[in-house]
Amino acid sequence: MADLILHHHDPSPFAEKIRLVFGLKSLPWSSVQLPMVMPRPALMPLTGGYRKVPVLQVGADVYCDTRLIALELERRHPEPSLFPDCNPGLAMAVGAWSDRSFFDPGAGLSMGLNKSLIPSEVIEDRKGFFNFMDFDRLEQDIPHLYTQLRANLVLLESMLADGRAYLLGERPGWADINAFFPVWMARGNIGDAARLLEPFTNLRAWEERMQRIGQGRRTELDASAALAAARGAEPLPAGGVQVDDPLGLETGARVTVTPDDYGRIPVEGELVTLTDLEVAIRRQTPETGEVVVHFPRFGYRVNRAP
Ligand SMILES: N[C@@H](CCC(=O)N[C@@H](CS)C(=O)NCC(=O)O)C(=O)O
Known part of the structure; x- marks a missing residue:
């Protein structure tokens, strides 16, 4: 069984970002398929309530949100880099757009x-979730919506207009993966995607290069084996609280961490890491033992627990 466990479902565009990271880095990984809708009883003990897809698990460490998952995979497996142009900030900023x-x-x-065509339980579930729709x-x-998508396709085409192979240079990276996943979603879900994408010549050539990255080496894993992997491991040592953090929280404080866009479910635990880019909390459940759940700071609100 591979140490990197991705909890995801195949149609998820955000999960496709991380499958591409596995492809770019040629990594072996274990795939735990999540149900398309809540409840997700095997995921909740790991995340403490966070329900978005995907989630990366490595032993007793659980990483939520593609923005942090990418950085963690880069830290653990630096070569080949997600930032071949040495500009992680720009690559992350592309994500804030895409x-x-x-x-x-x-x-x-x-x-x-x-x-x-979409099952009614999926529509009902997403109604309560995607507050921007x-x-x-x-x-x-x-x-x-077509006008909005097309405006962004025009933007992407212009990023590639000088015939460059990838957004920031000659090698693919996180910037490309961020820009690619909405195109991947459009191809899969929009019936007339071929007509829609036809005018964008540089974009289509880049898209073909991106498709060749693949998914790395994937094996399927049962959700119960993922819970056993958490029980059988210790979380990594904590990072501590950065001294000048504006929230004034201390290590060990009971806090909640909540996405500030959609799927606003607070996750409660004991604060172990608080830096400019990451917040992590310790939790304990009978199914998992002690786990540390990690989130990015971008887009997450950290509050003292009530
Ligand atoms: N900011 C999150 C967004 C993740 C997200 O919205 N994922 C979608 C799937 S593509 C989701 O959770 N959809 C509802 C669901 O599958 O329950 C990230 O970067 O990971």
Whole structure:
């Protein structure tokens, strides 16, 4: 069994980002398939309530959100780098654009165009989750959503206009993966994607290069084996609280960590790491023993527990 365990489902575009990181780094990994909707009884003991997809588990350490998962995989497996151009900041900033501005209209179109084909329990689940989508207007909004997606495709085409192989140079990296995943979602979910993408010549050539990255070496794993892996491991040593952190929290404080966009479910635990880029909390459950759950600082609110 590979140490890197990805909890995901195959249609997830955010999970595709991390599958591509495995591909770029040629890593072996274990795949735990999540149900498409809540409840996710085998995931909750690991994350303490965080429900978004994907989640990376390495023993008793659990990493939430692709923004932190990418950095952690880079730390553990630095070569080949996700930042071949030595500019991690720019690559992360591309994600701030693509995770919202580019992803949101693609997700709206994926739902709106396929509403009659999507099982009703998935629609009901996502209604309570994707607060940026107006589910009652999805069908009327289709033309508008096309305009938003196309504007972002024009932007991406212009990033590649000088014929460069990848966004920041001659080798692929996290910037490309961030820009690619909404295109991957559009190809998979939008019936007329071929017509939509046809005018974007540089983008399509880059897309083909991205598709060749693959997924690394994947083996399927049962969710119960992932819980056993957590029980059988110790979390990594904690990072401690950065002295000048503006929140004034101390190591060991009871805190909640909550996404500030959608899926706002607070996860409670004992603060063990608080830096500019990461917050981590310790938790204990009968299914997992002691685990440390790690989140990025970007996009997460940390509060003292009530
Ligand atoms: N900021 C998160 C966003 C993750 C996200 O929104 N994932 C979608 C799947 S692509 C999700 O959780 N959808 C609902 C679900 O699968 O329960 C990240 O970068 O990991």
